[in-house]
Amino acid sequence: MPVSSRRIRSEDWKPIGVDELEKNALIVVQSAKNRSVIAGPGAGKTELLAQRAAYLLQTGKAPAPRRILAISFKRDAATNLTARVRQRCHRNHADRFDSMTFDAFAKGLIDRFGQALPQRWRPRPNYDIMFPVERDYREFLSQLVGTPPATVGTYADIQAISVKTFERRYLVGSPLPVDGLPNSTPVQWAADRFWQMSLHTGNKSVLSFPMIGRLAEILLRVNPIVRDALRLTYSHVFMDEFQDTTQIQYDLVRTIFLGTDTVITAVGDNKQQIMRWAMAMDDPFTAFDETFGATRTPLSNNYRSSPELVRIQHILAQALDARAVAPVSKTVGTITGDSCAIWDFSTPEIEAKRLAAFIASEMKAHTLAPRDFVLLVRQKANEYAAILGPAFATVGIHLRNEAGMVGSIMLQDLLVEAASELIVAILRLAITTRAGRHWSKCQVALVTLWGIAYDDEVAQANLARELDAYVLKFKANHNNPPNSKAESRQIIDDIIGFIGCDRLISTHPAYGQGEWLEKVLDSIAEHLWMSAVAGTKWVPALDIYEGIHAVPLMTIHKSKGLEYHSVIFVGLDDGAWWSFSNDQIEATAGFFVAFTRAKQRVVFTYCAQRGARTNIAVLYQLLINAGVKIVNIA
Incomplete structure (x- = not known):
């Protein structure tokens, strides 16, 4: 209704x-x-x-x-x-x-009103976005910052600055003073130099998102x-x-x-x-x-996980918050056997083979789709994918590393880019015979992009005619998916031309800064081309693009907010959790996040060849306390 x-x-x-x-x-x-x-x-x-x-x-x-x-x-x-x-x-x-x-909220404020900032804090209008890491700050402090005035300190004082705390504490740790940062100490002087060089040196300002947030404030x-x-x-x-x-x-x-x-x-x-x-x-x-x-x-309600998983989740939750209220599961358990177990393997190769066979069997027995499963890892997804991927291919299942890079963008991030979602929707509309839901999605998106009022029936009718004419023309000109990246980029540019690049940027301001839109479109073109290999038709090519028939492999951080019938966490060992002792609370929270993605089953795997499990014994103890069994598979 x-x-x-x-x-x-x-x-x-x-x-x-x-x-x-x-x-x-x-x-x-x-x-x-x-x-x-x-x-x-x-x-x-x-x-x-x-x-x-x-x-x-x-x-x-x-x-x-x-x-x-x-x-x-x-x-x-x-x-x-x-x-x-x-x-x-x-x-x-x-x-x-x-x-x-x-x-995006902070960036939108700077893009619209940034030129009203005091000159000291005013970025150039067409600034670039940077994503600095520790080595960038180390290079700045060792090579680029220069020598401070004698009243501030010495070059040796600059070298002694902690790279780990430079950004968090001094660069963006506090609201920016209108008259400029204090610079009476070496680290204050270095932070001020970083700001002024980023804002005013070179042809463009170069800002990180934390810096943009401080400028917006x-x-x-x-x-x-x-x-x-x-x-x-x-x-x-x-x-x-x-x-x-x-x-x-x-x-x-x-x-x-x-x-x-x-x-x-x-x-x-x-x-x-x-x-x-x-x-x-x-x-x-x-x-x-x-x-x-x-x-x-x-x-208190949990609408995702089975009662048994919710019971175990609460034991994990109490390790993070002793006051945690016991949740109430509103979901029925549907599997037989263990809802949670730890599987021990002798080698990564045997682990890969057995996991592939297990998922293939479960899909067949319970009519589950590949994306009802997820393989989670703590880090280094590429290394796990190199061993797991061939084993899954042997049983006819494609394992997709969603932490892999397509051009300069992580695949999982690319798929939720507004440009990617809209292009896929238009492609689906053009190549689908009964395309009701794709039509609705395109119509809603274009009404917003083109600024059509909700009650302007004439404008909406004109949009419907333009969209219908475009997809008919597209299908006539592109009966098959691209067989080269150049052809793929032509298709992408054609769709963007119909949408209106200016309209896309107006609705999604992030695309108006630097080269971000170009990077996104280039990655879309590359991924579309790679999805169309081996002479596939449009429907399977787009299915590959979206990973509809693939089991996803991703990191814990990228799984947040998602849910799956069965979660398999690969690599519960000291090697994967090497930083556990540095911040045990956050690491345990990550463990909790991984566990709570599951609706019906969680499997943790361990392989002695990857490392011991001494440093993370506390995680194992939590599971043992919850009655989770360790099963020696091979």
């Missing part, structure tokens, strides 16, 4: 598309106050926020023309939330919902007109995956919304904090509750 666009009285509103919400979830959905929501694995965080958006928009609690802003840590989380809100709301409501990442601090415009625009703010929020991101939100009537809902799970290495705050929930006067609200 289509979702109505009419205003609904708050007392008459009911959850949309679901049978019911748990009591605390409904309280959050209808809340008029700031709340921090601790939502464990499978609690339905995306659904909770979508229902809250529907309630606020449909009842007028978020009154037009004010909007709702949802900011997430990851792009796919932002995209998924947008899609869910569109399912729950009529379009004239959903069009007032803005979902984006923190990085000072921009709003010194330009109250821009800040107040945001306050007037957004009546409500959602902060998703809040456990991964950095101090930079938190300070930006605080500068904009503290002390206003904007209601903020922060949702996440403190047991899944695996981004402290990327500057996530130690305890953002407590800071939020204290600063914004938020009410802490836990959710």
